Amino acid sequence: MENKITSKQMLGELLEKHYKSAIEAKANGKMVAWATSICPQELLETMDIDVVYPENHAAAIGARKCAPEFIEQSEGKGYSSDICSYARVNMGYADIQFSEAENIPMPDLLFCCSNICNTVIKWYENLAKNLGIPLIMFDMPFNHTYEVPEYSVKYMRSQIEYAIKKLEEITGKKFDFDNFAEVMKLSNETCEWWKKATDLAVNIPSPLKGFDMFNYMALIVCMRGKKEGKELYKLWYEELKEKSEKGIGPFRDQEEKYRVMWDGIACWPNLSVTYKTLKKYGINMVTSTYPESWNVRYETNDLDGMARAYSSNYANRNLEYDVQNVSKLVRDFKLDGIIYHSNRSCKLMDFRQYEVQRRVEEETGVPSVIFDGDQTDPRIFSEAQYETRIQALVEMMENNKKAGRDK
Amino acid sequence: MYLGIDIGSSSSKAALINENKELVATDLINMGTGTKGPDETISNVLRLAKISRENIAFTVATGYGRVTFSGADSQITEISCHAKGVSFMMKGVRTIIDIGGQDAKVIKVGNDGKVKNFVMNEKCAAGTGRFLEVMARVLGCKIDELSDLADKSTTDISISSVCTVFAESEVISRLASGAAIEDVARGAHLSIAKRIVGMCSRVGYEPVIAMTGGVALNSNIVKVLSNELESSVITAPHTQAAGAIGAALFAYEKGI
Numbered sequence A: 001m002e003n004k005i006t007s008k009q010m011l012g013e014l015l016e017k018h019y020k021s022a023i024e025a026k027a028n029g030k031m032v033a034w035a036t037s038i039c040p041q042e043l044l045e046t047m048d049i050d051v052v053y054p055e056n057h058a059a060a061i062g063a064r065k066c067a068p069e070f071i072e073q074s075e076g077k078g079y080s081s082d083i084c085s086y087a088r089v090n091m092g093y094a095d096i097q098f099s100e101a102e103n104i105p106m107p108d109l110l111f112c113c114s115n116i117c118n119t120v121i122k123w124y125e126n127l128a129k130n131l132g133i134p135l136i137m138f139d140m141p142f143n144h145t146y147e148v149p150e151y152s153v154k155y156m157r158s159q160i161e162y163a164i165k166k167l168e169e170i171t172g173k174k175f176d177f178d179n180f181a182e183v184m185k186l187s188n189e190t191c192e193w194w195k196k197a198t199d200l201a202v203n204i205p206s207p208l209k210g211f212d213m214f215n216y217m218a219l220i221v222c223m224r225g226k227k228e229g230k231e232l233y234k235l236w237y238e239e240l241k242e243k244s245e246k247g248i249g250p251f252r253d254q255e256e257k258y259r260v261m262w263d264g265i266a267c268w269p270n271l272s273v274t275y276k277t278l279k280k281y282g283i284n285m286v287t288s289t290y291p292e293s294w295n296v297r298y299e300t301n302d303l304d305g306m307a308r309a310y311s312s313n314y315a316n317r318n319l320e321y322d323v324q325n326v327s328k329l330v331r332d333f334k335l336d337g338i339i340y341h342s343n344r345s346c347k348l349m350d351f352r353q354y355e356v357q358r359r360v361e362e363e364t365g366v367p368s369v370i371f372d373g374d375q376t377d378p379r380i381f382s383e384a385q386y387e388t389r390i391q392a393l394v395e396m397m398e399n400n401k402k403a404g405r406d407k
Numbered sequence B: 001m002y003l004g005i006d007i008g009s010s011s012s013k014a015a016l017i018n019e020n021k022e023l024v025a026t027d028l029i030n031m032g033t034g035t036k037g038p039d040e041t042i043s044n045v046l047r048l049a050k051i052s053r054e055n056i057a058f059t060v061a062t063g064y065g066r067v068t069f070s071g072a073d074s075q076i077t078e079i080s081c082h083a084k085g086v087s088f089m090m091k092g093v094r095t096i097i098d099i100g101g102q103d104a105k106v107i108k109v110g111n112d113g114k115v116k117n118f119v120m121n122e123k124c125a126a127g128t129g130r131f132l133e134v135m136a137r138v139l140g141c142k143i144d145e146l147s148d149l150a151d152k153s154t155t156d157i158s159i160s161s162v163c164t165v166f167a168e169s170e171v172i173s174r175l176a177s178g179a180a181i182e183d184v185a186r187g188a189h190l191s192i193a194k195r196i197v198g199m200c201s202r203v204g205y206e207p208v209i210a211m212t213g214g215v216a217l218n219s220n221i222v223k224v225l226s227n228e229l230e231s232s233v234i235t236a237p238h239t240q241a242a243g244a245i246g247a248a249l250f251a252y253e254k255g256i
Helices: A007-027 A041-046 A054-063 A067-077 A085-096 A119-131 A150-171 A177-202 A210-222 A227-245 A268-280 A303-311 A319-332 A347-351 A353-364 A383-406 B037-049 B078-089 B129-139 B143-151 B164-176 B181-203 B219-229 B239-255
Strands: A032-035 A050-052 A109-113 A135-138 A258-263 A283-288 A337-343 A368-373 B002-007 B012-017 B023-029 B058-062 B095-099 B104-109 B115-120 B209-212 B233-235
Touching (some): A007 A032, A007 A050, A007 A210, A007 A227, A032 A041, A041 A050, A041 A109, A041 A150, A041 A177, A050 A054, A054 A067, A054 A085, A054 A210, A085 A119, A109 A119, A135 A150, A177 A210, A177 A227, A177 A283, A210 A227, A210 A268, A210 A283, A258 A319, A258 A383, A268 A283, A268 A383, A319 A353, A337 A347, A337 A353, A337 A383, A347 A353, A353 A368, A368 A383, A383 B115, B002 B078, B002 B239, B023 B037, B058 B078, B078 B115, B078 B209, B095 B181, B104 B181, B115 B181, B129 B143, B129 B164, B129 B181, B143 B181, B143 B219, B181 B219, B209 B219, B219 B233
Parallel strands (some): A032 A050, A109 A135, A258 A283, A337 A368, B095 B209, B209 B233
Antiparallel strands (some): B002 B012, B012 B023, B095 B104, B104 B115
């Protein structure tokens, strides 16, 4: 009998392969790039440059509770504790160059797209200067209008074209547009399966445990342009679909009592306690802004479409978009509540969080709580404060449910 | 009888409600979670009501120490308990400001006494009772003397530091440069009030505004807060026991 591999096993194997092959590539003299999580990786993939993602690597280090060493290294050098902890972990790693959690090869090239935040600009400029290596920067202006304006699309497109020329210069190789078309097609397919899989959480009960999404997310960042990535998310989708058709919920030993959204990045060093506290009260985190973040979709060979897709990331969109986006998630996923992670690291996300919370509450009437934490710096999170807020959310959600039942 | 116990970071409070849903007794001990405070306050409240532990039909614990306290049948957050307790004692309250030892919260309440929304302080002592303790120490007075002191203030002084440690040094340097301690005391109150006003605005406060927690005993703060909010703030009866009373009411609902 054929032993079918599960998506969870596949995820583990592919992650291992991702890190291992990058280290081997570097050892064999192949060019390695460090890139931001939602950048036009299609260009690097086309040029057969090996890519690793410092944000993912920092998250992996954080989840394995190894972040303090690198944070202390960065802060010891003079970087402020107010700087994003992914940046502090990565800049510390660039010095120490070894972690028991996970290792990445040092880069020959930096590839940075500011559609996700502004800190990445200075972070990558810093790396480029310290390491003396080229930096390709995609300046992605914030969209103050609801839709991405055409001039932004043009600006981004011209930067993609410029990056292609720069990559030809840096590698001494010609850019292969046929291969580019293939990578574009594949990247879109991977995103499609990622979105389809995570969208299955609209079902009640949700077959998907949101904290699993945090784990599966690693490869939508790292293998978006590879066929293994597409296969993984297709398999994950099939498994979840089967679960859903059988009416199987997220937890083996209890029912899904409340469905919530998690706004913001996970608290990687506190992943287990943040998950278990929710589970204790029967809460399943069914969605977040992540499913849409990596739904980077456009027609093959449509450079304008590609430019628009990269500019469209929610972090780069205006307040009204954010409010409508979250409100839509509340309706589509039939949410009972929202948990906002006030992430000390992420000034961009925190900047408008209170106002988004207020407007979404006005729009949907769904209760929510904000808790303090950090994506990788374990010093910010307090377990007792987290639990009090979660429990208070449960009490508000229960009041609503009761009011609904009494009607 | 129904028992509510509110185990805070610096004090423990207990309240008893009888079968007719009447408040029978309350007690407070200035020792919080991890001490013998919770057991003592329960003994006190039982003594006051002249009953023993066996007469308690149901116990609800709340407050920071609720999770680790083993003597309760159920635990409910201090947010819901304050809303419950205050709505029981006062009619028409829509906003509750609770300032305790280590946290400050503003709760928006519906007609039914249920929590509609709430905001809590960030992981920081600014705007909490702990801030006042530090200020009292620097000013060389007892915490319950701060209010009378601040009432005598004639000149506005603002303490701009949000951080308690920074505010402490700021106050020391103000005193060193000749500021009157009455004015500094009022400045410290104003600093807390401004912090709370920000939280009130976030939650979307509406009158009637009630205040609970130990800090509500400081009448000058209540006055300063009313000024800053341009709306009257009323100190709730049994202000420190409001959470425990709410817990006892939940115990009554669950146990009956």
